[in-house]
Amino acid sequence: MTLTEAIEAYLTLKRSLGAIFSSQASILRAFGRTLGDIPIDTISSEACSSFCRGTGLPTRHWENKHHILRGFFNYLRSRGYLAASPLQEPGPRALHAFEPYIYSHEELQRLLDATATLASTRFPLQPLTYRTVILLLYGAGLRVGEAIRLRRCDVDLHNRLLSIWDTKFFKSRVVPIGTQLCSALETYRMARDAQFKPVDSHAPFFAAHHGGAMSRQQLEKVFGHLRQRANVRRPATDRWQPRLHDLRHTMAVHRVVAWYREGVDVEVRLPLLATYLGHVNLSGTQRYLTMTPELLAEASLRFERYAAMGEENTHG
Structure with a gap:
């Protein structure tokens, strides 16, 4: 089997399993172009190392290339196409400078209190909406996209369950929630239904000012405003400030x-x-x-x- 044939067979398998795999495909095909369409049993460890590493300190990109090649060679070994992987281990380890921000309980309370500053005659529901989103992201540990994609039918307040569909890694799950968070969601649901006419059960649970779905861009923008009002920040010398995802x-x-x-x-x-x-x-x-x-x-x-x-x- 040649390298090009092996790469295409591997990509076909991954996509048949539901993986998008677009960035990984680009890296594997670049690997194939670099080495040429050679028999897979002639791939050397030096060629793999040269492809993964550049000069200077390791970067996240080098680390990612090594990780993708590891999966590719594991596939070839599992199918019996290769007796052993030519990839040298361990791979390059980049320094991960980014660290998530862990809010204190007092900072969380300041963020919640700051939602009162969002009062708007155009969108009276705005303070409660953003307060409830923050409570949900923290209380249920949801990803931001999971929260704003929630539909009315996904929020079962009677049984205190959230249904999260087709999220990261193509996984779905059911998330049980506590009584306090359930009560907060019920308060929001009643206020939302009082402002907007009852709509289809598949409509977004969190409504923007027009009654449709909230956008992530708007949510991030408003959260930045709340964070400044609550004086929740990293030192000015830090590259990253606290995020919603944190x-x-x-x-x-x-x-x-x-x-x-x-x-x-x-x-x-x-x-x-x-x-x-x-x-x-x-x-x-x-x-x-x-x-x-x-x-x-x-x-x-x-x-x-x-x-x-x-x-x-x-x-x-």
């Missing part, structure tokens, strides 16, 4: 901190959190274990308790 990260970190304080086995609970958040694998959730000083302090305290118990048992 409410999801915050929910996860706060949940793990609470588990540590409750004395439960966090490692056992992590798969549950991964499922709740819609992560494709556990590694996406495990990174929350080291995200904040508060979380590290709780983990350290847990370790100290176990160490002390171990000493008592030894001396006893």
